[in-house]
Ligand SMILES: Cc1cc2nc3c(=O)[nH]c(=O)nc-3n(C[C@H](O)[C@H](O)[C@H](O)COP(=O)(O)OP(=O)(O)OC[C@H]3O[C@@H](n4cnc5c(N)ncnc54)[C@H](O)[C@@H]3O)c2cc1C
């Protein structure tokens with residue numbers, strides 16, 4: 001791990017200034033950043049601790065939307081009454097993610113922006129080739145052990161799966177990610193795998209909140225995660241569902257995790273389910 005500076009900021013303006021300095025990285029709960037810095041995957045010159053920025057950890061219902069602050073801790077969101085009532089799948093995805101200790105530290109934005117768990121990505125000393133770490137360097141996973149890699153959204157540059165749970169639910173709920181500069185539909189957030197950038201966020205852009213419509217689909221949402229062991233494990237495959245049968249035309253949204261390079265919606269499955277009760281032929 002390289003020597004680095006630590007800075008704590010108290011406002012968005014201070015954070016913007018600090019993150020504009022070369023070699024700066026935003027630090028929230030730190031459970032991904034410190035992990036990857038210790039592995040020399042990330043080699044920041046400066047960690048900019050944004051947890052002291054006031055007003056970014058609230059949970060509120062505003063104009064028909066459930067809005068959750070970027071710095072709200074995973075554990076606090078998972079047990080929040082309005083989250084459980086208005087979007088139970090969000091709570092479910094957080095409850096089955098990581099460990100209790102990590103959920104007590106880690107934040108909403110940090111969870112969404114976590115990096116892949118590809119073993120080759122996480123071991124730069126043994127595997128220098130990785131287009132995600134060093135664009136154009138190749139992919140050490142090709143021909144290697146890939147049982148945890150993606151089968152959907154793979155490119156010649158990268159086949160790493162997106163590891164998070166929360167963003168799968170956010171994809172099914174058509175969430176919006178709010179930053180200090182703009183609003184981004186969750187489906188537009190993630191960049192092409194191996195393109196040299198993980199998301200479309202600009203350098204130093206700060207996520208301030210995430211919101212979902214507090215509608216019937218969110219209220220009837222659920223999340224199912226299958227993993228190699230029952231705790232402390234990433235998804236082998238997971239499914240988020242949002243179902244609204246109160247309309248003339250049922251609204252059914254489905255996203256999968258663990259098997260794709262980014263949170264992955266299944267429009268053909270959604271169309272088949274909207275067309276009538278599931279049957280072997282229809283699916
Ligand atoms: C052993 C282990 C098991 C795990 N299992 C799971 C699991 O099963 N499911 C799952 O979903 N996750 C799992 N995780 C991942 C864990 O949930 C993430 O590490 C955590 O959510 C990251 O949140 P954080 O606040 O600590 O982020 P940080 O480490 O602080 O930041 C993560 C990234 O987000 C950026 N960032 C953070 N906040 C902002 C912001 N507001 N604006 C802009 N950029 C920002 C940082 O710069 C960094 O790039 C696991 C982690 C570990 C170590």
Ligand code: SF4
Nearest residue numbers: 118130131139158159
């Ligand atoms: S699959 Fe992606 S993250 Fe893994 S080694 Fe290849 S390029 Fe890197």
